[in-house]
Amino acid sequence: MKPRLTPAQKATIFSGINLFVTLMVVLQLWLLTATMNAWLGGDSTVVWPAMLASLACFVINLWLLRRLFYLQEPGG
């Protein structure tokens, strides 16, 4: 049986997830501005890789959010 996490442990995990999600969002913002700049400048080669990278970040963020909800459940 998995030992229950203490509130302090949960708080640490929460902070870690928050930090990671924040970093991913900043990365996505950079990707969006860089892609927009390249596309408006006539360079479309980065558009699809950047879209895939941004979608991957979003999926990871969604998964982390799900983990966060799971952690808050009574048995989490």
Add this chain to the structure above:
Amino acid sequence: MNPSQREREREYPDGRPHSEQPRWRQDFPIDIPDDAALARREFTKFLVLTSGAFAAGQCWIAVMSQLQDDKPPPEKRIAAESDVLPGGVIEFRYPTDHDPCLLIRLGDGRLVAYGQQCSHLSCAVIPDPQQGQLRCPCHNGYFEINEGRPIAGPPRRPLPRIQLKVIDNIIYATGVELRTA
């Protein structure tokens, strides 16, 4: 979790037990860790929503890049060579009537043409051949006139360059070159 268990797990910011807390805090006991966790969770939810918006923006760019017409625009007559004196400027529209452009004859006699919309927020740039620059009055952006590259202010991309050719002293626009640097 029963109330006594919850009581044991309750943590206050000053670290003192529940019985030593001020009266107002005893009257309105807030489960501090739960409260903090909820705030963090809401914050993360907002971040993930923002992340989704950025991903949607990327998808929009990808779709628009597919819909873009890559065919080169047709040639268009702009002016006779003799119409543009050194330091002179002629306005024209290319490739459509919604795309204002500038034809400039530099001091050394060379002809250059740029899209007139600033690469920052599309305000019309004002040519100043004497100073060797084009100025965007909206946010004080400056472009040098020889290549159309940004030299000051918020613009980061050069102005679109209009490709020119001269046949029998008539100047034609033959294409638009978008540039990132």
